[in-house]
Amino acid sequence: MSSSFLHQRQQQQQLLSNPSPTSPRSLLNQQRSTISLFSRTGLLLLLSLMVVLGVFFPWIGVFSGFGSNQSSDLKWREYTLAEAVSFVGKNNGSVIVCAVSQPYLPFLSNWLISVSRQKHQENVLVIAEDYATLYKVNRKWPGHAVLVPPAPDAQTAHKFGSQGFFNFTSRRPRHLLNILELGYSVMYNDVDMVWLKDPFPYLQGYHDVYFTDDMTAVKPLNHSSDLPAPGKKGRTYICSCMIFLRPTSGAKRVLKKWIEELQLQPWSKKAKSNDQPGFNWALNKTAGEVDLYLLPQAAFPSGGLYFKNETWVQETKGLHVIIHNNYITGFDKKIKRFHDFGLWLVDDHALESPLGRL
Secondary structure, three states: HHHHHHHHHHHHHHHHHHOOOHHHHHHHOOOOOOOOOHHHHHHHHHHHHHHHHHHHHHHHHHHHHHHHHHHHHHHHOOOHHHHHHHOOOOOEOOOOOEOOOOHHHHHHHHHHHHHHHOOOHHHHHEOOOHHHHHHHHHHOOOOOOOOOOOOOOOOOOOOOOOOOHHHOOOOOOHHHHHHHHHEEEEEEOOOOEEEEOOOHHOOOOOEEEEEEEEEOOOOOOOOOOOOOOOOOOOOOOOOEEEEEEOOOHHHHHHHHHHOOOHHHHOOOOOOOOOOHHHHHHHHHHHHOOOOEEOOOOOOOOOHHHHHHHHHHHOOOOOOOOOEEEOOOOOOOHHHHHHHOOOOHHHHHHHOOOOOOOO
């Protein structure tokens, strides 16, 4: 046998006697030849590795980001009302709620700017009425939006007087009742509102339900806080767009009656109802059992009063707290009216909203 053959045989025996070498280095040391980094073969291997990394590495980030968004969306899809309320109400036991579908996102941002100026934005919970809104809000402001299934038809939910709008607004008392059952006080606002001052100091005493008058007739500054007398239709004209409820049996009784009234008076082509008449019937029918409180008109005027009675606005200047842009329909008309009165904040102050620029 040649000496080279004997040397190879010895190497094979060493490998068999130690099948699991402690490191690759120990194997390499046993080889008679190595590949130098600067050899032709080494340079080719290095170049190939660089090409592979250059082609495939950028895609790793893309797929990672794609998977991350999907995971985030799934997380918020499974986010429950109880979890959301616990998150936003952890500081003071109160939750500020609005219900929003995608077409109203600019109004949501405008309203949030005004709420943020009063330092109450962290207590806001957006009840998203479609998944696009749920994901949009939670990506920009994690934890502050929740969807309570099933989601209503997003295409018709924003058209006042439509069945979709009725289906959208009729969910409101159920949402509020669920929050009260969790033990939290809750303020509801429509997002076509603007806060000029902090409304919480006006929630005096410990009443069950606080609400605002929707009438345009001027009341004296020291008007009664009792439920007003019924109007021509046999019921009051209280606005269902600004309500504050404490987690009491009385407030829960009003909400249950409201739900019942909406079931008794469903939407039809003849009676294109919304949630507000049902709320008024609920107040009227429980008035003797529940502690109700009418908020001051000068602080919480209807849009029909604030935007149409310039004399009254001047006489009550400095007293206004929340302005409601009602008594008008249509996105463009509402935005123009806000513009005309200096209340459309999104254009110049978008970064004050927790959502930033949408």
